Amino acid sequence: MDLLDIMLDRLGRGESLAHVTILHQDGSTPRTAGARMLVFADGSIAGTIGGGQVEAMAMDMARASLRTGWAARASFDLTGGRDQGMDMICGGRLEALIEPIIDPAKLLPVLQAAQTCRQDRRPFTLLTMLRASEDENGVEIARCLRAPEHAGQPALRQGSCAGEQELEGVLREAGREPWNLVRQPGADWLIEHYRPRETVYLFGGGHVAQKIAHVAHIAGFRIAVLDDRPEFASRELFPQVELLLAPPSFANVFGLPELAREPMTDTSYVVIVTRGHRHDADILEQTLRTAAGYIGMIGSRAKREATYRKLGEKGFGPHDFARVHCPIGLDIGAQTPEEIGVSVVAEMILHRAGGPRRG
Incomplete structure (x- = not known):
C-alpha cells in the first residue's frame, strides 16, 4: 500500500x-x-x-x-x-x-476523493492552506480537492479552503508544476497537481518482461501485461499486475475494451518484448498511432533498422521513430533478464523525471 x-x-x-x-x-x-x-x-x-x-x-x-x-x-x-x-x-x-x-472528520472526505480520482485514473489538484494560528503556537490547516471534467465525469470539488476567486488566483500563481508552495499575505498555499500514475504496458510475458515488471513495480509504476499465450499472461508470473490480458492475437490491441478505457497518454509507457520480431513490429506500428509517452522495443540495432524500413513503407518517418527507445534500456552492459529489467526501468525513470533521452 x-x-x-x-x-x-x-x-x-x-x-x-x-x-x-x-x-x-x-x-x-x-x-x-x-x-x-x-x-x-x-x-x-x-x-x-x-x-x-x-x-x-x-x-x-x-x-x-x-x-x-x-x-x-x-x-x-x-x-x-x-x-x-x-x-x-x-x-x-x-x-x-x-x-x-487526531480528528480526521474534515480530512477523510478529501482523502477519499483523492483515492477515487486515482482509482479512476483521473487528474486532480490538492490545495492545502497553511496559516499561523492566533496563539502563534502552531499552524492552522485547511484542504480542498479539485478535479476537472474527465472521461464524461463532471468536475469534482471536495473540502473547503477559501472562496473560489481566491483559489483561482492561487492556482494561477502556482502554475502547472507538480508541487509548489505559494506564499501570500496571511497564508501559504501548498499546491499539488496529481496525474494518473504511470502505467507500464508490457507486450509479452516472457522472462525479460517478468523482471521488468518486478523492478518497475518497486519503482512505483502501475503494471499491465498482455500476451496472446494464456500461460504467460498469469498472476503466478506477474503478481504485481493490475491489468492482465490474454487476447487471441495482437491485432488491434488498443481496441480491446480494457485498453479502450485507458487511452494512451504521456503517462503511458509501452514496452515491447514479445517472442518474435513480427509481433514486435506489429505492436510498434499500432503504438506509434497512439499518444503513448514512452515507447521501448527490445532488440538489436539491425532489428531496429529492418523494422523501421518496413514501417517506412507504411508512411512512418524519422519523427515517428524518434519516439522509440530501441535498443531499449540504458546501456549498462546488461546481459541477464534481471540486468535488462534494471536497465529498462532505469530508462523509464529517467524519462519520468524529464531527463535527456538517448539517441
Whole structure:
C-alpha cells in the first residue's frame, strides 16, 4: 500500500497519526519537497523524509504533536551548523510540516476523493492552506480537492479552503508544476497537481518482461501485461499486475475494451518484448498511432533498422521513430533478464523525471 492507502486504512480504524511533509528545500538535502512520512502513536513509521538526524528529529516532533494536537512548521539546517545538534552536512536547508491527525472528520472526505480520482485514473489538484494560528503556537490547516471534467465525469470539488476567486488566483500563481508552495499575505498555499500514475504496458510475458515488471513495480509504476499465450499472461508470473490480458492475437490491441478505457497518454509507457520480431513490429506500428509517452522495443540495432524500413513503407518517418527507445534500456552492459529489467526501468525513470533521452 502507498501512503494514501495507509492513511485511509489507519484513520478508518480510528487510529491517530502524524503526517510529515517536506514543504521546500534549498541546496542539497536527503529528500526534496514532496517527500512525506507517517508517524503512528506506537512510534512506527511509513515512508521517509530522508533518514538520519532530520528524520529522527521530525519523528520526535510528530510524536509530540500527537500529544498536543498542534501542527507546526519545522526548519532544519544541514549546512554543518551545530545549533540544532545536526550531524549532517548535506549543505542545504529544508522546512517540514508536522501535522497531527487526531480528528480526521474534515480530512477523510478529501482523502477519499483523492483515492477515487486515482482509482479512476483521473487528474486532480490538492490545495492545502497553511496559516499561523492566533496563539502563534502552531499552524492552522485547511484542504480542498479539485478535479476537472474527465472521461464524461463532471468536475469534482471536495473540502473547503477559501472562496473560489481566491483559489483561482492561487492556482494561477502556482502554475502547472507538480508541487509548489505559494506564499501570500496571511497564508501559504501548498499546491499539488496529481496525474494518473504511470502505467507500464508490457507486450509479452516472457522472462525479460517478468523482471521488468518486478523492478518497475518497486519503482512505483502501475503494471499491465498482455500476451496472446494464456500461460504467460498469469498472476503466478506477474503478481504485481493490475491489468492482465490474454487476447487471441495482437491485432488491434488498443481496441480491446480494457485498453479502450485507458487511452494512451504521456503517462503511458509501452514496452515491447514479445517472442518474435513480427509481433514486435506489429505492436510498434499500432503504438506509434497512439499518444503513448514512452515507447521501448527490445532488440538489436539491425532489428531496429529492418523494422523501421518496413514501417517506412507504411508512411512512418524519422519523427515517428524518434519516439522509440530501441535498443531499449540504458546501456549498462546488461546481459541477464534481471540486468535488462534494471536497465529498462532505469530508462523509464529517467524519462519520468524529464531527463535527456538517448539517441
